[in-house]
Amino acid sequence: MRGMRSMWRAAGCALMLAAATVLGGAVQAQADPVVAQSANVSLAASGLTVQAGGTVTFTVSVTNDTGSATYADGGVYLEASLFQDVSCAAVTGPTPVCIESSGSGSVSYNAWRQVPANSTAVATVTATIKANAVPGTYAVQPSGSFGGYVQDFTPASLNLTVTGTADLAVGLTAASGLGSITYTQTTTNNGPATATGTAVTTTLPGATTSVTALPADCVYDSTAKAVTCTVNSLANGTAATRTFTAHIGALALGSLPATATRTAGAPQDPDPANNTATATCNALTGLIITC
Structure with missing residues (x-):
């Protein structure tokens, strides 16, 4: 000894x-x-x-x-x-x-x-x-x-x-259509570890009436007007992108903000400050939307 x-x-x-x-x-x-x-x-x-x-x-x-x-x-x-x-x-x-x-x-x-x-x-x-x-x-x-x-x-x-820890960064972009907004939600793993069980929830504008073109791993909650997407495994240095379209009510007017937030996942994230992203559009009418 x-x-x-x-x-x-x-x-x-x-x-x-x-x-x-x-x-x-x-x-x-x-x-x-x-x-x-x-x-x-x-x-x-x-x-x-x-x-x-x-x-x-x-x-x-x-x-x-x-x-x-x-x-x-x-x-x-x-x-x-x-x-x-x-x-x-x-x-x-x-x-x-x-x-x-x-x-x-x-x-x-x-x-x-x-x-x-x-x-x-x-x-x-x-x-x-x-x-x-x-x-x-x-x-x-x-x-x-x-x-x-x-x-x-x-x-x-x-x-x-x-x-290990996994620094996940959430991004959200919006593109306007005729009475609709197409959102692209991106989750990037800055490492160093692989992220598992990641969930990102995008809270949509209150004027949302429905959501279409949902990916298979995304779910729409019509009551909360939110889309939650999951990624089972995300390696260091890779990104996962999910795109879906929110349809806006005909009486919508003014600012239409949406926020994407990481709501679940492992391991621990050393920088939670980049776990949220916002995209804001503006409705001139329910059909005419700019982003």
């Missing part, structure tokens, strides 16, 4: 968490599930699937079941390229101190704390994953020591899955 620990230091980022002492042996219950356990150290995680740009929190509990104060630590080793920020906090007891060191292309956060006799120490480390992290599965090695000896964990290694 000592050789394994050195290997992980060279290969990635070591995030070590100081224990926060819980006096009298009283331990605050961990809200997150325990994912790894050794003789004296337990490791819980807020989740082992996280989106790029998101955070993951590890909770470490160190139990000193001896009759004397003992130095101990616990945490995880992670790849240095994956994280942009790390912070430590106490669950109970004194605030842990993260000591940053670097070498061999890696960055480590080590913090040591003396755990009093017959007590348990609990603290957290929260790491923010880089927004441009490559989606995939990354190895996580639970780590800890007690009284100068490295602990053996079950399991010895965990998998942290990073999911």
Whole structure:
């Protein structure tokens, strides 16, 4: 295990968490599930699937079941390229101190704390994953020591899955006809991940009486006067275009605005500001429309 620990230091980022002492042996219950356990150290995680740009929190509990104060630590080793920020906090007891060191292309956060006799120490480390992290599965090695000896964990290694984000941009154009407006709704995936289950709803002018030429994956709600189109899968760098025609009532007059908005889809969109587009036409009469 000592050789394994050195290997992980060279290969990635070591995030070590100081224990926060819980006096009298009283331990605050961990809200997150325990994912790894050794003789004296337990490791819980807020989740082992996280989106790029998101955070993951590890909770470490160190139990000193001896009759004397003992130095101990616990945490995880992670790849240095994956994280942009790390912070430590106490669950109970004194605030842990993260000591940053670097070498061999890696960055480590080590913090040591003396755990009093017959007590348990609990603290957290929260790491923010880089927004441009490559989606995939990354190895996580639970780590800890007690009284100068490295602990053996079950399991010895965990998998942290990073999911990507997809920046979708919605566009809407309008072309006038005789008593009608033909709309072209465009959804562009600026990546980096593939978008799935995307839905874009175009709310039509209130003077709309019917909609024709609907694509197979679009549905018209006559009560809401809205057309919703779905795209099951949209790869990075591609676009989906849907065109349909709204027929306008004969008494229409003045401004005829329409708005297209992304209403569903995965994964998370890092820039929701471009999820909406508007196209406005003008009715001189119900038949004479300009866009």
